[in-house]
Every structure is written in C-alpha cells, then in structure tokens.
Amino acid sequence: SSGINAEYGDHFKMFGLFAVLLLTTATLTEAGPNYPYWPKQFRWSYAGNLAGYNCITVNEPGDPHYWSDNRLCWEAGYTNPGIRWSYAGAISGMKCTNVNEPGDPHYWTDNYLCVPRNSPYDFTFSYAGRVL
Secondary structure, three states, X not given: OHHHHHHHHHHHHHHHHHHHHHHHOOOOOOOOOOOOOOOOOEEEEOOOOOOOEEEEEOOOOOOOOOOOOOEEEEEOOOOOOOOEEEOOOOOOOEEEEEOOXXXXXXXXXXXXXXXXXXXXXXXXXXXXXXXX
C-alpha cells in the first residue's frame, strides 16, 4: 500500500497540481463556436488517450516519474482548442501559462500550457492551492 504512494507520489502530486490549474483557470460557460465547454468537456488522463476524446501529451522527459502517458483531453466532435504543451519554454506567438512546482527538482521550471492568442481560454496555475 505505501509502495504505491512512494512509487507514484510525485506523479499524483503533480496531477493534483494540474487539477488546481484546470479547475481554477476560467469561468467559461460557453467558450465560442463549437469549442468544448470548460470544465465539463475536458478530462485528465494519466494512462494515455481516452476513447471519445482528443488529447495532448503533458510530459516532462527530465522527470523520472511516469509522465509520458499523461494527457489533457477534450471531447471529440468539438473545435480543437489549440492547446499545446511545452517542456522547453513558452511557445512563441501563443498565450502561455508557466506550470512550475518549485518543490519538484525534476525540470518543471520551463514547462508551459499554451493556447492561441485569440483563444477564449485563459489559464492560471498555482502550486499552492486554489486561485481565487
């Protein structure tokens, strides 16, 4: 029982951080023409792609704690929101939110969740709890 917590502890810790990011980013009820509703039509997966969803990979190759199969997904059939992940700095020409956990020594300082500049989504990230 404690082996699972020890083995996956950092993985679940960062998943919790993404939950804070995702649940506190926007108060959108309708994002625009056929965009997925926030947060109703978005899902997180720590086990690869989800059936019925389009996904981006959220990975930090320098972190040894199983990030290669993590996905941020939105329901298929909706406009692709243009969300992109970067583990190597902000993406030029996009609105990017730094996703950093200062307590994690595994290269998270230059990780960004990005959307097109004209995106209806505005993300905020906090490693210290809910964003008010």
